[in-house]
Amino acid sequence: MSLAAERRAALPWEVWALLAGSFLVAAGYGIVAPALPVFAQTFGVGVTAAAAVVSALPVLRLLFAPVSGRLVARVGERPMYLAGLLVVAVSTGACALATSYVQLLVFRGLGGIGSTMFSVSAFSLIFRLAPEGRRGQLSGLFTGAFLLGGICGPALGGGLVAVDVRAPFVVYALALVLATAVVGTLLARSSAVGRRRDDPDVPPLTLVGALRSPVYRAALASGLATGWAVQGVRVALVPLFVAVALGREPLWAGIALTVFAVGDGVMLLATSGLSDRRGRRPVVVTGLAMVAVGTACLGLFPSLGVLLVASLVAGAGAGLLQPAQGAAVADLVGSGRSGGPALSGFQMASDVGAIVGPIAAGALAEGLGFGAAFGVSGGVAALALLVWLLLGSRAEGPGTRRT
Numbered sequence: 001m002s003l004a005a006e007r008r009a010a011l012p013w014e015v016w017a018l019l020a021g022s023f024l025v026a027a028g029y030g031i032v033a034p035a036l037p038v039f040a041q042t043f044g045v046g047v048t049a050a051a052a053v054v055s056a057l058p059v060l061r062l063l064f065a066p067v068s069g070r071l072v073a074r075v076g077e078r079p080m081y082l083a084g085l086l087v088v089a090v091s092t093g094a095c096a097l098a099t100s101y102v103q104l105l106v107f108r109g110l111g112g113i114g115s116t117m118f119s120v121s122a123f124s125l126i127f128r129l130a131p132e133g134r135r136g137q138l139s140g141l142f143t144g145a146f147l148l149g150g151i152c153g154p155a156l157g158g159g160l161v162a163v164d165v166r167a168p169f170v171v172y173a174l175a176l177v178l179a180t181a182v183v184g185t186l187l188a189r190s191s192a193v194g195r196r197r198d199d200p201d202v203p204p205l206t207l208v209g210a211l212r213s214p215v216y217r218a219a220l221a222s223g224l225a226t227g228w229a230v231q232g233v234r235v236a237l238v239p240l241f242v243a244v245a246l247g248r249e250p251l252w253a254g255i256a257l258t259v260f261a262v263g264d265g266v267m268l269l270a271t272s273g274l275s276d277r278r279g280r281r282p283v284v285v286t287g288l289a290m291v292a293v294g295t296a297c298l299g300l301f302p303s304l305g306v307l308l309v310a311s312l313v314a315g316a317g318a319g320l321l322q323p324a325q326g327a328a329v330a331d332l333v334g335s336g337r338s339g340g341p342a343l344s345g346f347q348m349a350s351d352v353g354a355i356v357g358p359i360a361a362g363a364l365a366e367g368l369g370f371g372a373a374f375g376v377s378g379g380v381a382a383l384a385l386l387v388w389l390l391l392g393s394r395a396e397g398p399g400t401r402r403t
Helices: 003-008 012-034 035-041 047-075 077-096 100-131 132-163 167-188 207-211 214-245 249-269 273-276 279-300 304-333 340-369 368-389
Strands: none
Touching: 012 077, 012 100, 012 132, 012 273, 012 304, 012 340, 035 047, 035 100, 035 132, 035 167, 035 368, 047 077, 047 100, 047 340, 077 100, 077 167, 100 132, 100 207, 100 304, 100 340, 132 167, 132 249, 132 273, 207 214, 207 340, 214 249, 214 304, 214 340, 249 304, 249 340, 273 279, 273 304, 279 304, 279 368, 304 340
């Protein structure tokens, strides 16, 4: 089948099942987000300890990512996908039963193990099912499912907290068990998912093998920048920036984060599959430029108007950037071999940025001011942009081939 025909064909139904699972997981993270720090403080701990509970999951996810990548390559995507959902379900349900701060911290952290099992296997499985000419589109849908779930979850979680602080954990755990049963049953009936289809003549893509590719190294750079500026600093510093530097009510921080999410979501919808048609590099470079400018402007021009415009620009840049860089990694893996270790390495780069970014930017904001914090964060995205520019035509991707 030609690439043009592949682009017109309907997506496999298995893809929609995986996207639904991704939406549910992201919504669940949002459901428990309002409850976590509140629940932690019921055990008599301070703000720092309560915040540590929030960080427990990404830290364990980062530490377990190399193991999960090897397991995906050895066991297969579907068993790891379902096992990851169940681990998150059990750990979340255990959080609802926690009777001490230490128990809550440990149970929440264990969810990070299931999180990386799920995300690496889902990412690998979706791209194994994706037609070659539509990997960028599939990457956008995968990112969009998480974004939509992340937007919907907190509203429901806030309402559940008002009923009982443990309720969000119970609801999310039960929903995950149900999702595991339904999605697992559907995928078990799929001949495309039920058995591995690796080409015996093509060895699995290991992390060492992937690191030999300039495209993969560039994807790690942009993944780190995404975690740093988009997932980390934006969430950690914007509320403080609004309160301290702008002297505004916390409501405006929520509005700014919402504007970012709107820009992200609209761009994802408007440019779905753009990197399949135009190539990975120009789309990633444009997205990184928007993220860099939108982030740095917060510190250079501290005002409410600039905050909202810059948030919209950075959000739109993230909507361009994330699907294209994910598709670039998928191009390296291909559809006939396992790439779990390479995919887990890509995820780790983003997690490192999300963990280190807020700490570094927070120290800069405290010592030199918010201008330095946002300026350096924008500079991280600019450095990643430079790495992609130096690739030349090596990152155009299969989507640019003529049919």
